């Protein structure tokens with residue numbers, strides 16, 4: 001322990017050159033059994049027996065080596081990477097946390113008169129006005145497409161029926177909580193093996209979506225068995241185009257947006273800072289993932305970023321969120337046309 005801390009300190013004092021800093025950060029990444037036990041203490045994975053413990057340690061060592069390479073290749077970036085709950089998962093298991101596709105949507109935006117006019121601003125976050133539901137956890141099911149879509153719908157409910165959920169002093173009385181399981185079980189061609197945002201939005205538009213309590217999440221491909229009444233429908237959804245400044249204005253006037261990306265391997269180790277994948281890190285067709293964008297910060301003098309809500313629980317990233325670089329069209333990681341707005345009014 002002592003030598004590890006000393007190395008970090010030395011790394012910092014070696015000074016202004018990046019490699020000194022990176023050496024310190026790398027020295028703090030412990031890929032030995034001690035590091036594994038630290039990981040187990042922090043993230044508390046439940047291993048059935050010693051054989052699984054040993055198997056997970058071997059996966060941990062491979063991932064830890066990958067993490068060190070990533071830290072090295074991202075030196076100079078403001079982003080920090082480190083141990084996450086995925087340290088003991090195989091590539092296949094990590095890929096199961098994705099499974100989302102977003103095909104091109106050609107529907108044009110509805111007349112802007114139906115949307116709230118807001119003045120453009122350098123920093124905006126729908127969380128600040130209590131219009132974002134809590135971070136959810138899709139668990140071991142490729143249902144990001146259902147969670148990303150549902151996050152946008154839940155924000156629509158908050159924005160358009162605020163007093164149903166948020167009382168005096170901005171205190172939540174309850175949260176809108178819509179059923180991802182209904183989408184996983186009922187949207188044709190989609191399930192825990194992956195799904196399509198457009199198919200999910202079509203389903204919600206045509207059939208409506210149950211609440212979580214009426215159709216709870218089962219993390220599985222259970223049979224489709226929706227409740228018939230009291231469902232929430234979306235009225236429209238549309239593609240927001242490719243100009244990030246224009247998209248920021250649509251986020252302001254409409255609400256959180258749905259985002260489709262190809263995830264690079266470094267994403268699973270993201271801890272904090274502005275994430276800006278290196279060119280070529282993401283591969284079209286690999287690890288398709290869907291999340292919701294709830295805000296942005298393009299304040300001059302700082303690194304501009306989008307504020308993205310993931311569905312991997314609150315232990316991932318910054319309380320479940322990630323700041324992704326704004327201005328480079330998601331670092332070439334965008335899927336197809338990539339971003340969709342929804343409206344329930």
Ligand SMILES: *[C@@H]1O[C@H](CO)[C@@H](O)[C@H](O)[C@H]1NC(C)=O
Pocket residue numbers: 157160161164344
């Ligand atoms: C808002 O809440 C009221 C009362 O619960 C309900 O009747 C109405 O349908 C809701 N509107 C929307 C847009 O959800």
Ligand SMILES: *[C@@H]1O[C@H](CO)[C@@H](O)[C@H](O)[C@H]1NC(C)=O
Pocket residue numbers: 123297298299300301302303
């Ligand atoms: C937005 O970015 C600016 C510039 O980097 C920073 O000073 C500010 O703290 C950021 N706002 C929030 C709420 O994080």
